[in-house]
Structures are given as structure tokens and as C-alpha cells.
Amino acid sequence: MTLKELVKKVLFLEILKGMALTFKMMCTRAVTIQYPKQRRRIYAGFRGRHAFVRDAKTDKEKCIACMRCANICPSQCIYIAKKKRPEDGKLYLAQYDIEALRCIYCGYCVETCPVCALVLTEDYEYSAYTKQELYFTKEKLLANWDEFASKQKEETYFNKFWRPDGIDSSKMPKAKREQGPVPTRPVVVSEPESSPEKNEKKETD
Amino acid sequence: MNFNEIFGAFGLQSTSFLFQLLIVLVKIAVVVAITMLHVAYATYFERKIIGHMQVRVGPMRVGPHGLLQPIADGVKLFFKEDVIPSNADRTVFKIAPLVAVFATLSSLAVIPFFDTFYIANINVGILYLFAMSSLGAYSLIMSGWASNSKYSFLGGLRSTAQVVSYEIAMAFSLVSIMLMAGSMNLIEIVQAQQQYWYGMYLIPQFVAYVVFMIAAFAETNRTPFDLPEAESELVAGYFVEYSGMRFALFFLGEYIGMIVMSSLAVVCFWGGWTAPPILIELIPPLAMVPGIVWFLLKVYFHIFLFYWVRATVPRYRYDKLMALGWKILIPVALVNLTITSIVKFIF
Numbered sequence: 001m002t003l004k005e006l007v008k009k010v011l012f013l014e015i016l017k018g019m020a021l022t023f024k025m026m027c028t029r030a031v032t033i034q035y036p037k038q039r040r041r042i043y044a045g046f047r048g049r050h051a052f053v054r055d056a057k058t059d060k061e062k063c064i065a066c067m068r069c070a071n072i073c074p075s076q077c078i079y080i081a082k083k084k085r086p087e088d089g090k091l092y093l094a095q096y097d098i099e100a101l102r103c104i105y106c107g108y109c110v111e112t113c114p115v116c117a118l119v120l121t122e123d124y125e126y127s128a129y130t131k132q133e134l135y136f137t138k139e140k141l142l143a144n145w146d147e148f149a150s151k152q153k154e155e156t157y158f159n160k161f162w163r164p165d166g167i168d169s170s171k172m173p174k175a176k177r178e179q180g181p182v183p184t185r186p187v188v189v190s191e192p193e194s195s196p197e198k199n200e201k202k203e204t205d
Numbered sequence: 206m207n208f209n210e211i212f213g214a215f216g217l218q219s220t221s222f223l224f225q226l227l228i229v230l231v232k233i234a235v236v237v238a239i240t241m242l243h244v245a246y247a248t249y250f251e252r253k254i255i256g257h258m259q260v261r262v263g264p265m266r267v268g269p270h271g272l273l274q275p276i277a278d279g280v281k282l283f284f285k286e287d288v289i290p291s292n293a294d295r296t297v298f299k300i301a302p303l304v305a306v307f308a309t310l311s312s313l314a315v316i317p318f319f320d321t322f323y324i325a326n327i328n329v330g331i332l333y334l335f336a337m338s339s340l341g342a343y344s345l346i347m348s349g350w351a352s353n354s355k356y357s358f359l360g361g362l363r364s365t366a367q368v369v370s371y372e373i374a375m376a377f378s379l380v381s382i383m384l385m386a387g388s389m390n391l392i393e394i395v396q397a398q399q400q401y402w403y404g405m406y407l408i409p410q411f412v413a414y415v416v417f418m419i420a421a422f423a424e425t426n427r428t429p430f431d432l433p434e435a436e437s438e439l440v441a442g443y444f445v446e447y448s449g450m451r452f453a454l455f456f457l458g459e460y461i462g463m464i465v466m467s468s469l470a471v472v473c474f475w476g477g478w479t480a481p482p483i484l485i486e487l488i489p490p491l492a493m494v495p496g497i498v499w500f501l502l503k504v505y506f507h508i509f510l511f512y513w514v515r516a517t518v519p520r521y522r523y524d525k526l527m528a529l530g531w532k533i534l535i536p537v538a539l540v541n542l543t544i545t546s547i548v549k550f551i552f
Contacts, residue, residue, distance in 0.1 A: 015514075015517065015518060018517045018518065019513055019514070019517045021517075022258040022513060022516045022517045023258075023513065025257075025258050025259070025260055026254065026257045026258045028260060029260075030256070030257060030260050030261055030262040031260050031261075032260075032261050032262045034262075034265060
């Protein structure tokens with residue numbers, strides 16, 4: 001043991017250094033976020049509760065039942081059923097379920113959707129007592145959107161994953177390429193006189 | 206004072222035995238009540254201070270800034286189920302926590318809080334404190350043995366070895382104080398420190414102070430010497446099997462022990478309830494400050510030191526703990542004692 005080491009040991013230099021650090025830290029502000037009272041800022045690209053964007057024109061989901069999300073889903077938690085419409089023989093979306101408890105929130109479904117119908121919203125407080133409540137049907141997904149959109153401060157919303165970075169947009173489907181921000185407020189479709197009632201109705205939905 | 210008139214009405218004279226007994230009982234009640242309050246808020250401030258040192262906030266929910274947390278904890282512990290393991294030695298199991306509290310609470314009897322307030326003024330104050338602090342070790346051994354659990358047993362064994370080995374270093378460091386003061390009476394020790402302009406033995410006996418503080422950490426089973434209750438190895442050590450009120454009693458014992466050790470350090474090294482004479486000379490109004498304020502300030506600093514070290518230093522390995530006690534602290538304390546005796550003999 002050299003003299004320097006001996007002096008270090010006798011004077012507890014290392015322990016004193018550590019104590020100086022803890023004292024310095026005591027004088028800094030705590031980083032704790034008092035959760036129910038304070039909330040953390042949500043950054044763009046946060047992947048939370050699933051929702052179907054409510055289309056301004058049809059007032060319904062935009063899904064075209066192309067099955068891409070169901071195919072790409074790593075945990076296979078999306079179930080889609082399509083049916084033929086008897087009048088014209090076209091396929092339409094009959095059932096669309098997401099089992100949120102199995103979802104890993106990778107966001108592939110949002111990235112792959114050719115019409116930007118699906119979105120992982122910024123809601124993260126949706127714990128429930130039963131599994132059924134976290135089994136999102138088509139109607140529940142639309143309701144999720146309404147809930148999320150009503151909480152948005154901006155008039156429009158655009159999800160980062162609708163046009164993921166690093167992918168040549170010329171290779172994307174046309175609807176995806178041209179997708180702009182979607183409105184977060186209920187939009188008047190027709191008959192401007194009846195608009196106030198309609199707005200109220202949608203919000204209470 | 207018109208004590209005589211008041212108590213005379215009840216047929217009591219200030220010199221009578223009953224009157225003296227009454228005074229002592231009132232003093233005991235005051236000291237115990239204040240100590241209990243201190244223990245409650247010592248737990249609160251421990252959580253707060255360590256929390257802030259770890260850049261957290263500590264308890265925040267019960268009352269403003271969590272100020273009512275100790276009361277909530279107390280109520281919870283009081284109403285918790287009291288579980289006794291089926292194979293435990295029931296009598297010893299029940300006595301052990303009482304011994305822990307008794308040993309530390311009775312240590313408070315000789316501590317002079319300020320010049321006119323102490324429960325007992327005995328000539329062997331330091332010796333009495335040593336006896337009581339070693340008595341506390343019995344509670345650890347008893348609880349460890351009576352619980353009939355391997356964790357408790359190991360915790361009990363560890364504490365026995367630890368307390369026995371650190372007591373020696375502690376005693377030697379205080380023997381040099383006794384030599385300096387020429388007395389084992391705690392009040393006389395405080396008064397003897399007034400001969401210096403800085404009013405404390407801390408400076409001439411700095412080595413003894415360091416040895417004493419390290420031994421005090423070991424005696425009270427606080428980090429970095431909390432091997433008897435090492436959470437990561439022994440779950441909670443000797444009180445694994447305790448719950449509810451009995452668990453609370455162990456906690457009480459530990460915190461009162463901390464207060465007693467801090468008070469002892471203040472009385473023996475920091476000049477007790479007195480302020481440094483130089484300070485009073487420089488700022489005369491400070492002479493108006495009552496002694497209890499100085500005493501409490503010094504005690505709070507030591508309690509803060511306990512928390513501060515806990516937030517900084519990790520737990521020692523067991524063989525290192527023993528090596529530190531026997532190979533370093535005891536020789537250092539002995540050398541310090543020898544030098545003190547020589548200096549005292551020459552001058």
C-alpha cells in the first residue's frame with residue numbers, strides 16, 4: 001500500500017466523496033412525477049389505445065377489410081370478417097376485433113394500413129376489470145377515437161406512423177400517400193341548419 | 206417557585222420522597238412523550254431525506270407533503286394482525302421486543318438534555334449507557350432464537366458478534382473522554398468541555414469521535430453495518446417473524462437507539478447543551494438561546510448523519526465488518542487512549 005492509498009483510506013476520502021454527491025443530489029429538484037396530479041408529456045409517436053379514425057364523410061370507419069394488419073400483426077391479435085353485400089356483391093367489413101391484452105403495441109398495423117384507418121392513440125389510461133372491456137370491437141374502436149379526439153386540443157390530428165420515415169412515399173398506396181391530417185372535431189356533412197344538434201348528438205355518443 | 210404552596214395543599218413537601226417521585230414521574234412522561242414524537246418524525250424525515258438524496262420526493266400523500274405519514278403508519282401497525290409462528294418459543298418471542306424498547310428507553314434516563322433537565326444524575330452515566338446498549342443485543346438474540354426461523358437465527362447470530370466486537374471499540378473511545386474530563390458523570394463531562402474556547406472535545410479527541418461514530422453505527426445496526434437485518438440476504442433478519450405491534454416495538458427500539466447514540470455523541474464530543482464560548486463572545490445575543498436548542502440542533506445533525514450515511518454507503522461484507530472492528534477500530538482506539546493518558550500525565 002502506497003502512502004497515497006493509506007492517506008485516502010484513513011481520511012475516508014471515497015466515502016466523503018460519495019456523501020458530497022448524495023448531499024448535492026439532495027439539493028436538486030426531485031424528478032418524481034406525482035402521477036394522478038401531474039402527468040408526463042406525451043411525445044409524438046406514443047403508441048397507446050387502438051382506435052378507428054371516424055371518417056368525416058361517411059361518419060364510419062375507413063377500413064376496407066384488406067387484411068394487411070391482420071397478416072402483419074406479430075401477436076395475431078386482429079380478427080377480421082368480411083361479407084358480400086347482397087345488393088351489389090361487393091365485400092364489406094362485417095367484424096373487426098382487436099384483442100388489446102395480446103397486443104404488443106408495435107404499431108405495424110398502423111404503418112401498413114393503406115387507407116390510414118387504424119391509429120394507436122395517445123390514451124394510456126384504459127385499465128379495466130374484465131377481459132371483455134379490453135376486447136375492442138369495431139364499435140368500441142370508433143368510440144375510442146371519439147374519446148381520444150374530444151380530448152385533443154388541436155383541430156386536426158396526424159399520426160406519425162401513417163407515413164413512416166424511411167419509406168419512399170411513391171411506393172405507398174395512393175390513399176396513404178395523400179393522407180392529410182384528419183379533423184378531431186365532428187364535421188358537418190350536410191344541411192347546415194341542423195348542424196348544432198348533430199354536433200351535440202355526436203359528442204354525447 | 207411556589208411549588209411548595211401548591212403541593213403543600215396536598216400534604217407534600219418539596220423535600221419529601223413522594224414529591225421527588227412525582228417530579229421524576231413527570232419528567233419521565235415528558236421525556237418519553239417527546240422521544241416518541243421524535244421517533245415518529247425520525248421515520249418520516251428518514252424517508253424524506255433519503256428520497257431527496259435519490260432524487261425522489263418520499264412520502265407525499267398523507268397530509269401536506271406527507272406530514273401525517275408516521276401517524277398513518279402507526280395506526281396501521283397497531284391494527285395489524287399479530288402473528289406468532291406455531292413452533293416459536295412463545296414466551297421469549299413476546300419478551301424480545303419489550304427488551305429492545307426497555308433497553309433503549311431506559312438509556313434516556315441519564316442523558317442530560319440541558320443543565321437543569323435530566324431524569325437521573327448518576328456518577329457512572331457512561332457505564333450505565335454501555336450496560337443498556339449491550340442489553341439491547343439480548344433482544345436481537347432472543348428474537349432470533351425464539352422465532353424458530355433460519356433468517357431470524359442468522360440475524361440474531363450476526364448481531365451478537367457485531368455488537369460484542371464494536372462495543373469494545375466504543376468503550377475505548379469513550380474511556381479517553383473519561384480521562385480528559387476526569388469523570389464518568391455526563392453532566393461533568395459537558396461542563397469540563399467549557400474550558401476550551403471551542404467548547405467541545407471534538408477537536409482534541411477527533412480520532413475517538415470517528416471511532417465512536419463508526420461503532421455507534423454498528424451498535425444501532427444501521428447501514429453500512431445493518432447485517433443483522435440485511436434485507437437482500439436475510440429478508441429482515443432477526444424480526445422476520447414479527448408483525449403488527451411487536452414489529453413496531455423493534456422499530457421503536459432501533460430509532461430510540463439512534464437518538465440515544467446521537468445524544469451520547471453530542472454530550473461527550475460536542476459539548477452537550479452548551480454553545481462554544483467563542484461563539485457567545487462574538488455574538489452575545491446567542492447566550493439567550495436556551496440549552497435545549499443547542500442540544501437538539503446537535504442531535505438532529507447526528508441523526509441526519511445516520512440518514513446521510515445510509516443513503517450513501519452500501520452494506521459491508523461480514524468478514525470485512527469483523528476485520529474493521531477488531532483490526533482497525535480497537536487498535537486505533539487503544540493508541541488514542543494511550544496518547545491521551547500520556548498527554549494527561551505530562552500536563
